[in-house]
Amino acid sequence: MVEILMSQKYAIGVDIGGTQIRAAVVASHGEIIDRVALPTPATQGPAAVLAQILKATQQLSQRTNDMPIGVASPGPLDTKRGVTLGLPTISGFDHFPFGDRLRETFGRTVLLTHDGMAAAVGEWKFGAAQGFDDFVYVTVSTGIGGGVIAGGKILEGRKGMAAHVGHILIEMDGELCNCGRKGCWEAYASGPAFEKRTRLLVKTKSQSVLTEASTAKDIFAAAAAGDAFANEMVDHEAWLLGSGIVSLLHAYDPALVVMGGGVSQNFDRLKAGITHAINTTAMEAFRDVPLRRARNLGDSGLLGAAAMAFENVL
Numbered sequence: 001m002v003e004i005l006m007s008q009k010y011a012i013g014v015d016i017g018g019t020q021i022r023a024a025v026v027a028s029h030g031e032i033i034d035r036v037a038l039p040t041p042a043t044q045g046p047a048a049v050l051a052q053i054l055k056a057t058q059q060l061s062q063r064t065n066d067m068p069i070g071v072a073s074p075g076p077l078d079t080k081r082g083v084t085l086g087l088p089t090i091s092g093f094d095h096f097p098f099g100d101r102l103r104e105t106f107g108r109t110v111l112l113t114h115d116g117m118a119a120a121v122g123e124w125k126f127g128a129a130q131g132f133d134d135f136v137y138v139t140v141s142t143g144i145g146g147g148v149i150a151g152g153k154i155l156e157g158r159k160g161m162a163a164h165v166g167h168i169l170i171e172m173d174g175e176l177c178n179c180g181r182k183g184c185w186e187a188y189a190s191g192p193a194f195e196k197r198t199r200l201l202v203k204t205k206s207q208s209v210l211t212e213a214s215t216a217k218d219i220f221a222a223a224a225a226g227d228a229f230a231n232e233m234v235d236h237e238a239w240l241l242g243s244g245i246v247s248l249l250h251a252y253d254p255a256l257v258v259m260g261g262g263v264s265q266n267f268d269r270l271k272a273g274i275t276h277a278i279n280t281t282a283m284e285a286f287r288d289v290p291l292r293r294a295r296n297l298g299d300s301g302l303l304g305a306a307a308m309a310f311e312n313v314l
């Protein structure tokens with residue numbers, strides 16, 4: 001019994017991104033002990049990706065053979081069968097038995113989940129949502145994703161695909177989304193959508209320091225320096241983020257909303273505008289839900305994958 005508990009003091013968390021595969025040794029209290037990042041062989045097929053995941057974990061300085069392991073993958077992913085259903089950023093993963101292949105690669109059970117859910121769990125166990133039984137996590141970066149904890153449990157859905165919140169419809173026949181549909185929230189409020197809209201409109205704004213090559217970072221910097229157009233665009237982005245969050249409040253009735261992802265680095269600037277959108281458009285009974293920034297930001301997924309691996313073993 002003692003031996004089992006000892007071996008579960010640490011777990012490996014792996015987060016697969018479009019550009020990087022990151023692996024970490026995570027202690028059961030949420031501290032990252034060691035970490036490795038390797039490039040994702042995104043065009044070389046699943047065998048190359050599996051080899052790179054193994055390589056990343058082997059480069060961790062601890063002896064990791066007996067640690068539980070959790071892997072966070074982009075979706076869509078049937079987490080109940082461990083089958084990926086076509087990953088937009090990594091080729092060769094359409095109907096791929098990722099869970100089985102991971103188990104063969106590591107010679108032991110591997111907990112496989114989607115990255116939004118992992119990040120939600122990372123914030124729930126070790127971050128901004130500790131102590132909450134009902135909360136929604138939203139990540140806003142190159143896309144919009146998320147995860148929901150309801151009644152103290154991860155809301156999975158039929159295939160473990162619940163909370164693909166970026167694809168709630170906010171405009172009928174609207175902008176084209178990465179998923180191939182039109183009018184999704186992600187197509188309006190993700191980082192690239194924010195940049196695209198600003199670059200289109202900047203052509204007519206001779207007073208602004210922004211250009212048709214400005215990045216999201218440039219836009220926030222110009223806004224902070226007092227650029228009126230940049231501030232207008234940031235306020236509009238906050239309104240769009242808030243509009244989507246309103247739907248999440250109505251759908252999930254959370255006690256807390258946590259925002260992560262690259263765009264949330266500017267959470268302090270966006271928060272008032274998001275709150276304004278909520279207070280203007282949500283049904284009154286849903287307006288008093290607090291909004292927080294993720295505490296672990298880029299590490300939420302790694303931590304959550306490790307946390308789920310601990311619980312899977314226990």
Ligand SMILES: [Zn+2]
Nearest residue numbers: 167177179184
């Ligand atoms: Zn979509």
